[in-house]
């Protein structure tokens with residue numbers, strides 16, 4: 001059973017995080033806490049390091065030898081940046097959804113079963129139950145229940161993105177990282193995914209990168225504003241969008257730059 005949400009519990013504690021692409025430093029001394037069962041947004045102008053920060057949190061950069069992170073990211077008493085971390089396990093606990101839907105060229109059912117089969121030995125009934133549950137959670141079940149064994153590529157872009165969210169949720173992650181998950185979608189599909197965030201937060205914590213300030217204001221509980229690789233302000237969303245503490249945040253949200 002999923003534990004009941006605890007108010008103000010910190011799920012992720014980022015301390016003095018620096019990130020380098022080769023010799024080029026991209027993140028500078030980022031320190032912030034991510035609360036459990038809430039939506040944390042990351043905003044800032046293009047190139048400020050939002051995606052880099054997100055990708056650091058599930059060690060995506062490990063695929064590229066010239067990229068490295070320094071500092072500490074505490075998750076369940078472990079430092080995510082430690083060389084001793086089991087990366088496969090980490091990525092089941094901290095799932096990711098990308099900007100463009102990344103449905104695999106296989107059936108809708110197998111798209112979701114894929115990650116589950118890698119980490120768990122469920123019998124067919126349990127597997128079907130898990131898949132039904134996550135498809136219901138992302139409100140895709142009614143649209144696909146009669147074609148679960150058809151190719152996922154036959155779905156619309158918005159449906160594929162909900163499938164990708166279902167796939168990420170199927171391994172029961174603690175945290176879901178979302179990198180501009182609606183930027184390739186039409187307004188109706190976007191609204192659909194925004195509505196899901198509240199529902200997902202019942203059992204998971206979310207960190208979402210978005211360029212859309214209205215979306216950040218509508219959907220997040222706290223927001224971090226990044227500028228040139230530094231965290232300029234981290235605040236409750238309502239406060240950041242109505243009475244920001246830093247003048248650069250004010251300039252950005254009022255459209256003076258970015």
Ligand SMILES: Nc1ncnc2c1ncn2[C@@H]1O[C@H](COP(=O)(O)OP(=O)(O)OP(=O)(O)O)[C@@H](O)[C@H]1O
Pocket residue numbers: 021024026044045046047048049050051052053211
């Ligand atoms: N693979 C890479 N190699 C070298 N530099 C990179 C790489 N990826 C990103 N960068 C650089 O790191 C900086 C931060 O990029 P990042 O993608 O994290 O910014 P962002 O805020 O997410 O931007 P956007 O909003 O445009 O997606 C930029 O200067 C970018 O050019």
